[in-house]
Structures are given as C-alpha cells and as structure tokens.
Amino acid sequence: MTPSALLVVLLLAPVAGMAIAFLASLSGGKRAAVVAETAHVVAVAAVAAIALALAASVLTDGNVLAVGSWLYLDPFAAILVALIGLIALLTGVYSLGYIRHDLAAGTIGTAQLCRYYGFFDLFVFTMLWTVTANDIVMMWVGIEATTLGSAFLVGFYGQRASLEAAWKYVIICAIGVAFGLYGTMLVYAEAARVLPDPGEASRWTFVVGHAAAFDPGVMRLAFVFVLIGFGTKAGLFPMHAWLPDAHSEAPSPVSALLSGVLVNCALFVLIRYSAIVTPATGAGLPQTLFLVLGALSIAVGSLLIFVQTDIKRLLAYSTTENVGLIVLGFGIGGELGVAAAILHMINHSFTKTLMFCGTGNILMKYGTRDVRAIKGLAALAPATGAMLIAGALALCGIPPFNIFVSEFMLVIAGLRAGYGWLMVLCLLLLTATLAALLRFIGGSLLGARPQGARPGEVGTLALAPMLILLAVVVMLGVAVPQPVTRLVQGATGVILRSTPATAAVAAPWQPSWRQQPN
Amino acid sequence: MTGLQLVNGLASLLIVTSLLVIEARGAAQSALYYALQSLVLVLVFLALAATVDAPRLFAWAAIAFVTKVVLVPAIMYRTLGRMSDPTLAPRRFGLAWTIIFAAAVVAVCFAVVSAIHLPGAATLKPALAISLAHFFLGLTCIVIQRNLLKQVFGFCLMENGSHLTLALMANQAPELVEIGLVTDAIFAVVVMVIIATMIRAKLQTLDVGQLTSLRG
Numbered sequence: 094m095t096p097s098a099l100l101v102v103l104l105l106a107p108v109a110g111m112a113i114a115f116l117a118s119l120s121g122g123k124r125a126a127v128v129a130e131t132a133h134v135v136a137v138a139a140v141a142a143i144a145l146a147l148a149a150s151v152l153t154d155g156n157v158l159a160v161g162s163w164l165y166l167d168p169f170a171a172i173l174v175a176l177i178g179l180i181a182l183l184t185g186v187y188s189l190g191y192i193r194h195d196l197a198a199g200t201i202g203t204a205q206l207c208r209y210y211g212f213f214d215l216f217v218f219t220m221l222w223t224v225t226a227n228d229i230v231m232m233w234v235g236i237e238a239t240t241l242g243s244a245f246l247v248g249f250y251g252q253r254a255s256l257e258a259a260w261k262y263v264i265i266c267a268i269g270v271a272f273g274l275y276g277t278m279l280v281y282a283e284a285a286r287v288l289p290d291p292g293e294a295s296r297w298t299f300v301v302g303h304a305a306a307f308d309p310g311v312m313r314l315a316f317v318f319v320l321i322g323f324g325t326k327a328g329l330f331p332m333h334a335w336l337p338d339a340h341s342e343a344p345s346p347v348s349a350l351l352s353g354v355l356v357n358c359a360l361f362v363l364i365r366y367s368a369i370v371t372p373a374t375g376a377g378l379p380q381t382l383f384l385v386l387g388a389l390s391i392a393v394g395s396l397l398i399f400v401q402t403d404i405k406r407l408l409a410y411s412t413t414e415n416v417g418l419i420v421l422g423f424g425i426g427g428e429l430g431v432a433a434a435i436l437h438m439i440n441h442s443f444t445k446t447l448m449f450c451g452t453g454n455i456l457m458k459y460g461t462r463d464v465r466a467i468k469g470l471a472a473l474a475p476a477t478g479a480m481l482i483a484g485a486l487a488l489c490g491i492p493p494f495n496i497f498v499s500e501f502m503l504v505i506a507g508l509r510a511g512y513g514w515l516m517v518l519c520l521l522l523l524t525a526t527l528a529a530l531l532r533f534i535g536g537s538l539l540g541a542r543p544q545g546a547r548p549g550e551v552g553t554l555a556l557a558p559m560l561i562l563l564a565v566v567v568m569l570g571v572a573v574p575q576p577v578t579r580l581v582q583g584a585t586g587v588i589l590r591s592t593p594a595t596a597a598v599a600a601p602w603q604p605s606w607r608q609q610p611n
Numbered sequence: 612m613t614g615l616q617l618v619n620g621l622a623s624l625l626i627v628t629s630l631l632v633i634e635a636r637g638a639a640q641s642a643l644y645y646a647l648q649s650l651v652l653v654l655v656f657l658a659l660a661a662t663v664d665a666p667r668l669f670a671w672a673a674i675a676f677v678t679k680v681v682l683v684p685a686i687m688y689r690t691l692g693r694m695s696d697p698t699l700a701p702r703r704f705g706l707a708w709t710i711i712f713a714a715a716v717v718a719v720c721f722a723v724v725s726a727i728h729l730p731g732a733a734t735l736k737p738a739l740a741i742s743l744a745h746f747f748l749g750l751t752c753i754v755i756q757r758n759l760l761k762q763v764f765g766f767c768l769m770e771n772g773s774h775l776t777l778a779l780m781a782n783q784a785p786e787l788v789e790i791g792l793v794t795d796a797i798f799a800v801v802v803m804v805i806i807a808t809m810i811r812a813k814l815q816t817l818d819v820g821q822l823t824s825l826r827g
Binding site for chain 1: 665727743746750770776777781783786799806807808810813822
C-alpha cells in the first residue's frame with residue numbers, strides 16, 4: 094500500500110472503531126461491551142502501526158501528500174501522528190482495565206462503556222485530522238472538532254464537577270478557537286490575493302511558499318488572533334482556565350490524551366501558522382509573543398502546582414508549565430531552540446501519559462485524588478508506586494529521564510541566544526515544580542502503607558502500558574534514538590523553512606554534542 | 612442603491628437582530644430571533660454573491676438557510692424552550708445599557724477596521740466592521756449572561772459574525788470548507804445544548820454562577 098493510501102486508512106481506522114462502538118451502545122449487554130472493546134483495540138492498534146509506518150516512510154521516502162493535496166505529512170506532522178498513534182494505543186489498552194473497574198463498581202453501565210470507546214476513537218480521529226490536514230481551514234475545523242469529540246469524555250461521569258468542567262471546556266475553547274478562525278480567514282484572504290490560483294489559498298504547502306509576499310500588517314493581526322485561538326486550546330496562560338478542570342475531571346486515560354497529545358495538536362497548528370507569518374513579519378513578533386506567554390505559563394503553572402491537593406489538578410498545572418517550556422523553546426528560536434521545543438513535546442507527552450495512567454491506578458486503589466488521603470502507595474502497590482516515582486522524577490527534569498534532555502537543550506539554546514536571565518528565572522520557577530513533586534513522592538508514594546488497606550496491584554492491563562511508557566521515558570533519557578533525532582531535525586527544518594537541521598538532538602553525554610558545532 | 616450598499620445595509624441589520632436575541636425573555640423566543648438573524652445573513656450572502664461575482668456564495672446561502680434558519684433554531688426551540696430557571700434573572704444589564712454598549716462595540720470595530728490595510732476587502736469595510744462587532748457582541752453575551760442557554764446563543768452570534776467575515780474575505784474558498792465550518796458550528800450547538808440539558812437535570816439550575824465546584 095502506498096504512503097498516500099496509508100494516510101487515508103489512518104483516518105478511517107478510528108472512524109470504524111467509533112462506528113462499531115456506538116452501534117454496540119445501542120444494543121447494550123455484555124456482548125456489546127466485548128464488541129466495543131475489541132473494535133476499539135483493533136482500531137487503536139491499527140492507528141499506532143500505520144502511524145509508525147508513515148513516520149518511517151517520511152524518514153526514508155520524504156513527505157506524503159494524499160487526497161489531492163488535502164492531506165499532508167512532513168516530519169513535523171509525522172512526529173505528531175506517531176505520538177497520537179502510540180499514546181492512543183497505550184491509553185486505549187489502559188482504558189480496558191480502568192473502564193471495566195468503573196463498570197464493576199457500578200459507576201457506569203454497559204451502554205456508557207461502549208459510548209466511552211466511541212468517543213475515545215472519535216477524539217483520536219479528530220486529532221489525526223488536525224495534524225494531517227494540509228488545508229488551514231480544515232486544521233481549524235479539526236481543532237474545533239477535538240473539543241466537540243472530547244467534551245463528553247470530560248463530562249463522562251455526569252457528576253456535578255465533571256459537567257461543570259465539560260461546560261467550561263466547551264465554552265472557553267469554542268470562544269478561543271473562534272478567534273483562531275478570524276486569524277485563519279485573514280491568512281486565507283491574503284493568500285487568495287497573492288497566490289496565482291486562489292483555489293490553493295487555503296493549502297498550507299502553497300500558502301507557506303508565498304508567505305514572504307503577504308502584507309506584514311495583516312499577518313501581524315492574523316498571528317495575534319491565531320495565538321489567542323490555538324493558544325487557548327494549547328492551555329497557554331492566560332487562556333488556560335479550562336485545562337485544570339477538564340484534565341482533572343476526565344477519566345484518567347482521557348486526561349492522558351488531553352495532556353499528552355491534544356495540547357501538542359494545538360501547538361502544532363500554532364507553529365504551522367508561525368511558519369506562514371514569519372516570512373512576512375520577520376521572526377520578531379512571533380518569537381517575542383512566544384517568549385512572553387511561554388515564561389508566564391511556566392510561572393503560573395509552577396506556582397499553582399505547589400498549592401494543589403488534587404493529584405490530577407497538580408498534573409494539569411504541570412501541563413501548563415510544560416506547554417510554557419515548549420513555547421519558550423520556539424520563542425528562543427534557532428535550530429537548537431526549535432529542536433528542543435519539539436523534543437520536549439515528545440518527552441512531555443510520554444511522561445505525562447505515564448503519570449496520568451498512574452493516577453488512574455491511584456483512583457482505582459484509593460478512590461480519591463486528594464494527595465492528603467493517599468499514603469504509602471509504593472508499599473501497597475509496589476509496581477505502580479515505583480513507576481509513579483520514576484515518572485515524577487522525570488517530570489522534575491532529573492537525569493537519566495527524558496525531560497532532562499529536552500530541558501537541557503532548551504537551557505543551552507537560551508544561553509546561546511542571550512537569554513541567560515530568562516533561563517535562570519525559569520530554572521528557579523522549576524524548583525517549585527520539583528518541590529511539589531518531591532512532596533508528592535514523599536507524602537503519598539513512600540511511607541507506611543495505610544491501616545486496613547489491601548495490598549496488591551490493580552491488574553496487568555493497567556500496568557503493562559505504564560511499563561512500556563516508563564521504558565520509553567528512560568530510553569529517550571539515556572540516549573535519543575536515531576529515528577527520533579532525524580525526525581526532530583527534519584521538523585526543525587520544516588518550521589525554520591530550511592534544510593533539515595543539524596542541531597544536536599541528544600542527551601548531553603551522547604557523542605552528537607561533541608561532533609556538532611551547534 | 613448599489614449592491615455594496617445593500618450588503619452593508621443588510622449587515623447592519625444583523626446588529627439589531629443580535630440585540631433581539633440577547634434581550635429576548637425566553638430561550639424559545641431567542642431561537643426565533645436567531646432564525647430571523649440567520650435569514651438576514653443568508654440575504655447578505657445572496658447580495659454579496661451577486662455584487663462581488665462570487666457564485667460560490669449562492670451555495671453558501673443555501674447551506675446556511677438549511678442549517679441556520681431551519682435546523683439549529685428548530686433544535687434550540689424544541690430543546691431549550693422547555694428549559695427554564697425561574698430563580699435566574701434574565702440579564703445583568705438593562706436594555707438601554709445593552710444598546711449603548713452595542714453602539715460602542717460597533718464604533719470601536721469601525722475604527723479598528725478602518726485603520727487596517729486590507730488589500731483584498733477595501734470596499735466592504737463597513738460590513739467587515741459589523742461582522743467583527745457581531746462577533747464581539749456574541750462574546751459579550753457569553754461573558755455577561757448568567758444563563759447557560761444565553762451563553763449558547765452568544766456562541767451562535769459569534770459564529771454568525773465570523774461566518775459573515777468569512778463570506779466577505781474568503782468567498783473563493785471551496786464549498787467543502789464551508790460545509791466543514793457549518794458542520795462544526797451545528798455540532799458545537801448540539802454539544803452545548805446536550806451538556807446544558809445534563810447540567811439542568813443534575814443541578815436543577817441554568818445559572819452559571821452555581822457552577823463553582825471547581826476552583827483553584
């Protein structure tokens with residue numbers, strides 16, 4: 094099968110899973126649950142396999158265009174597709190144990206279980222749509238659709254808090270993304286004026302090629318709208334208000350999808366637009382706005398992490414902080430800054446998924462998200478406890494875990510670009526995160542096991558995806574694999590509109606740092 | 612009257628219909644006013660299609676008629692008409708203040724649009740300013756109204772504003788783009804209506820001020 098055909102199948106697989114799950118929800122019964130689960134697992138496994146095959150194809154054979162030029166895959170999109178595929182598979186399998194636990198506890202019924210998988214696959218489809226779209230309006234449609242596809246997952250339990258979170262999520266994101274539409278329209282109108290064929294004025298690949306001829310004033314205005322719009326969806330301060338509510342109230346595997354990949358999809362679209370805007374306006378405006386919003390997001394995220402008592406809200410604020418770090422990397426710019434930002438997107442995705450899956454195990458074990466009530470997890474469920482300790486240390490940016498590598502690259506990029514004071518400030522702010530996560534490790538994960546609590550893990554289906562995630566977190570921390578390095582370098586070239594970058598995408602102890610001048 | 616004057620005149624009618632949607636007493640009445648507003652929007656599309664030689668806008672007008680004049684108002688009239696919250700005051704500000712505020716928003720948007728160099732849409736600046744004002748009136752409706760249902764209508768107003776901007780600035784876009792946007796808008800309204808219905812059933816209120824369990 095050609096890569097173009099594979100790209101179409103990639104989008105069809107979750108749609109098929111969704112359709113079967115929703116049909117099963119109509120009949121209900123135990124058999125319906127089995128049908129929905131099977132269709133879901135086959136769909137997410139197919140998505141993961143195809144996503145990895147497409148990423149490999151981009152590395153070996155170059156970019157992929159499909160369905161005319163409506164769909165497009167370059168190294169940047171390939172990274173996102175591979176991330177969505179892998180995280181969807183791991184959280185999709187994790188969901189089996191988690192949702193069955195809810196079913197056994199009587200929290201949900203069989204029909205609701207089927208609907209969960211239907212909405213899960215719909216959500217995966219909308220994210221894939223967003224990152225494979227070559228049409229800027231369709232990217233916007235995709236981002237809006239991610240909200241609609243995941244709103245019912247956020248409000249899944251139908252409780253007061255989850256419905257409230259779902260409402261805020263839908264309203265705030267709908268408002269924010271409406272701003273994004275204005276930015277999209279401004280870019281389109283300008284492209285229709287400049288491009289020889291107005292029919293190509295919404296295709297990113299064509300638009301970006303003519304971007305230098307666009308009116309700088311219109312592009313500046315467009316970028317502000319786009320930043321508000323897609324920045325809202327990415328959870329950037331000050332548009333982040335929906336994020337801690339939605340991420341904490343959704344079922345844990347969905348929280349992982351929201352934190353691990355959805356924010357990356359919004360950042361992806363934002364960066365696609367900055368590639369259009371920069372040739373007309375110069376890099377000054379996008380980079381300055383990225384630096385300011387990035388630093389503010391790090392500050393707000395880090396400080397609010399410290400006061401959280403709900404473990405999932407704590408992790409949600411950590412997402413705002415990490416989105417800030419990613420945006421800061423794009424703001425610093427240059428090959429190393431952009432490469433650090435992209436690698437951080439990957440690293441944060443895997444680490445945060447591991448942590449949210451871990452909190453799912455905590456919920457199944459303790460029935461609460463309150464860190465003051467969670468004690469001695471490592472003694473009660475040693476495997477979950479150990480993996481959560483490793484994940485928390487990774488989030489702290491401690492070697493040999495993956496987050497350290499991208500943060501190291503980011504700080505070096507910042508120092509080389511002359512942002513020494515900003516790097517010092519960010520490192521100081523990150524100590525608040527370190528303190529909050531160490532307090533979580535000491536207070537909730539270590540220590541004596543609570544009186545009367547039954548020791549034991551929550552099941553293989555919950556542990557296996559976490560083990561794989563931990564392996565990836567360690568692998569990316571010890572030595573960044575060559576295919577990842579090449580994809581990140583290729584994506585950096587796409588964003589900077591140059592040839593593939595040569596910046597070292599590697600841990601400080603890897604030979605690349607000595608071989609490359611940077 | 613020239614075609615462009617007709618477009619700009621009809622566009623200004625949208626502001627009047629917006630005020631009707633915002634100020635209507637009940638959700639059912641707002642739904643009817645929203646249908647009226649969407650009809651005006653369809654007329655703008657038709658006038659624009661004939662004036663600026665954009666035949667695709669005829670198809671846009673047809674799609675907008677089916678979805679925004681008939682489908683969405685019908686969904687809202689049937690679903691929201693049954694929901695009410697007697698404890699909830701209809702609005703925070705009086706009619707006079709709403710009109711003054713709307714006038715101020717329109718004036719600011721005119722000033723902003725006049726100041727921007729828009730090579731592709733210079734002759735349609737009045738309509739463009741109104742479409743932007745319409746967008747911000749919808750946003751204001753969401754911000755100031757305590758009623759969940761009024762927030763849904765606020766979103767609809769924002770969406771009509773951006774739809775008009777799209778027609779003014781991007782009327783060469785393929786129909787598929789228009790279909791994608793409208794489909795998204797319909798689903799957004801449907802999702803909002805369903806969640807509002809669930810909140811009404813669970814919390815026995817439509818008051819946004821009661822949604823206070825998530826803080827910090």
